[in-house]
Amino acid sequence: MPEISRDEVAHLADLARIDLDDAELDHLAPQLSVILESVASISGVAGDDVPPTSHPMPLTNVFREDVVTPSLTAEQALSGAPASDQQRFMVPRILGDEQ
Amino acid sequence: MSDLIRKTAAQLADALAAGETTSVEITQAHLDRIGQVDGAVHAFLHVDAEGALAQAAESDARRAAGGPSSALDGVPIAVKDVLATEGLPTTCGSKILEGWVPPYDATVVRRLRDAGMPILGKTNMDEFAMGSSTEHSAYGPTHNPWDLDRIPGGSGGGSAAAVAAFEAPLALGTDTGGSIRQPGAVTGTVGVKPTYGSVSRYGLVALANSLDQVGPVTRTVMDAALLHEVIGGHDPRDSTSITQSVPDLTDAVRRGATGDLTGVRVGVVKELGGEGYQDGVQARFQEAVDLMVGAGAEVVEVSCPTFVHALATYYLILPAEASSNLAKFDAMRYGLRVLPEGVQSPSAEDVMRATRDAGFGDEVKRRIILGTYALSSGYYDAYYGQAQKVRTLISRDFDAAFEKADVLISPTAPTTAFKLGEKLDDPIAMYLNDLATIPANLSGVPGISVPGGLADEDGLPVGVQILAPTMADDRVYRVGAALETLLADQWGGPLLDRAPSLNGAS
């Protein structure tokens, strides 16, 4: 039976960039265990021969012509920005590297 | 209560065409109604009186000049807050998007505007459409017009309550696991989830991309068909949009409204009933089946054995897709930005973490973490991968069932509306509300919920769900309209006539 530990929830929250405090971890971890236990019931239901469905409709090759369409104005693009400067999105200092 | 708000959208369209009223009158009447009752119902997160009246005036001018844009030109509508509306706030019921005003329209919203339909405002919902009660809205729950202490269903409780409380003749909803149909069932209204891909998702803030679908929320089956014809059809901005045109839905409704179901094979899904379903729900459902038999339908029992795994499959696929979709809410480009307490010169990453903690509610956090788990290396095959395979089996069950039956029917939801707060912190109990609606989303087939009457034990509405094969949306309309006619004949009028008036509610 899958168990999800408090540490594991903390790690997942970290991956998902959610700053859970201790009280939230205490609250969510047991709930997640119950949910996981419930969803784990599907293991073994479908054999290896069953193809996965990622799209309900079997479409392929949906392409766009390489033709420019109007962009937003910079004002529109920045309209929701919590902060902006020099027509750019202003964000707190970035730690670490690009991937 | 103004007569105008009691009319169906089809009646309003006729009255406008006959010159008996104006869009401004109709729109004003609904705005007045919102003013009277929405304090108690809380169906709306944002009401755009000024914009709606301006659009109504334009509609009247168009009509005076002899050129209405569509059959519904001038008929107002409410839009679920998960659909992007240029110039109108779009919050998805979340604090993290408080105050966000999109610089663009969702395709369906653009189609409403092109059809000349004034937009009354944005309706309440569970945060990012995660829930079955609208209690997970960051802006407070919506109340069921039948009993203000009860839930209106979810996630689209706002849209369903708005039409049930006569605050809008029409509304748009979105259905990922039942978010149109289940609120329809518990508020005594009609809700349709179209075939996946037949209505554009562009501008629908995705919950689970492979399951989401926009659809009509109305009081009658004909109104749903009229609205569906406005919003449906191929959209080049949505790569998953199908190119086949929408079948003639209003014609299907007219055929169904005769009440004749001769030769229609109706499949009762064995796995969508019985244990876990409230007695009053089962009783009304059985009555509906009996009425259909009386109208000439041939009823067969069908078995869809994999449906018992639908809920688990859904709660793996949905959180996985959602965890990725919701990553974009990071305080950098739009929406909430929260600085962590007690941190000098916080980094972008610190701010992301603090904002996402403060901006997302518990249910959203639960599902993000569950989805992150299901996709993480080492678990992918066992969870997300396996769920996609079970999804294939569920579609095969549908295929087999539709060999035996033209449509499938079941109760829409296992229970009537429960009390606000009753299941709020019991996720599994909450998830069970969508037991009967989820299989359709997993396989992409269309479905409708029509009012089936009131449960004896609590006097609250029960919904009957009708499902049809992919692209056969016209069948759910035909059979839905037939059932609506048969039941209305029995009741002597629409079910909503029996709902409380709410006059003086607020």
Added chain:
Amino acid sequence: MTDTLVPWDDVLAAYDPALGLEVHVELNTHTKMFCGCPAVFGGEPNTQVCPTCLGLPGAMPVVNGKAVESAIRIGLALNCEIAEWCRFARKNYFYPDMPKNFQTSQYDEPICFEGWIDVEVEGETFRVEIERAHMEEDTGKSLHVGGATGRIHGADYSLVDYNRAGIPLIEIVTKPIMGAGAKAPAVARAYVSQLRHLIVALGVSEARMDQGNLRADVNLSLAPQGTGGLGTRTETKNVNSFRSVERAVRYEMQRHAAVLDAGGSIFQETRHWHEDTGVTTAGRAKSDADDYRYFPEPDLVPVAPSREWVEELRGTLPENPVERRARLQADWGYTDLEMRDVVASGVLVPIEETVAAGASPQAARKWWSSELARRANDAGVDVVDLGVSPAQVAAVQTLVDAGTVNDKLARQVFDGLIAGEGTPEEIVAARGLAVVSDDGALGAAVDAAIAANPDVADKIRDGKVAAAGALIGAVMKEMRGQADAARVRELVLEKLT
């Protein structure tokens, strides 16, 4: 902190390098990978963005068919298999210049896989095997403000421009290249250089390394010699010229060897190449935070290129490089040695374009293979980035052929071109470089030279015509090289014989 480096020969004595290259090519489509915004370099910040490439809630991607076509053509040119069916996948990680906090990329179903190209280094051919080439999208660009250097570390805040976000990229990944030994740095360089030529010939990208539309990451590991194994690798980023590719490989080999010799371990990490100092520094350590949670992009449908389409695209490929080289060598009449030299200096394409612009093959080779290649090497840049175009080289040669300048003066014209002083004609005029062939001026200079060198003049009078060279040299010196040497010779001989 400076790294300890092991002398080059000692590295080779003890270790075998394994090399891997990941090259990102920014396509030159009109529009972005998943939306209709212009995919052009530059532009006012945040003016080439829309709901899709800005990652606004609700927006959806639609694949640019032209980008798929370019990906397939690149794959075919690299002798890859083209997938009959493949999907896009989301690579999930948080970074402020990535609007959705996932990159729409491809994971275990790349559109192109299992290819190869041959590269030649000092007469030896190496087959570089291609693991995959897949489609993905670029990120936005951050400007780091505050702190001392404008770099990411120590900045107070950053300003993000998303114009670049969503521009189509093709990532081309090699399999480990083993057995190159001492030639590993040169093989790395030759591979990237040849890949660039191929991309340019396909016309799918500007492929300018200095502009960032061709970006190389260098993976390197060492294994004790003769074991045939693979050591732990580092991934060096930001390697932005052919020369840097070569230097970075060499540097990492020497650095790895030092760590291993001292009994240490190489950690799998990202490293940054610093062009100015020629060193790499540690970046991000690989960790379980690199769990990208890939899954198929649910907003896009699979790409299933028909075999007919693939064959049609195969028909549009430029000539195979080996055949092409043989054809050009025959056309141009170069010796094997000359041809090898041309290929090694990376000037095949410039010469071809110079010949196309009207210069003779020999003249084109003279300028590119010796003069300009040497200058590029001295300046530490790639010859194509020197600032001299094939058309300009042809124009300079036209001036030489017309006698307006001689070869020596032509070199000064190149100085002017590199300095951006205008067209060759403008530079000749502005710098006063034209050859003097006017008999009045030349005659006076010849007379002066004869007067200053009576001994030499006597020798010529005595029939030792070969001595004329000394007088010609004196005249040229006097006239700062701008004399028409042939006419000077004629005048000297006229006056003394």
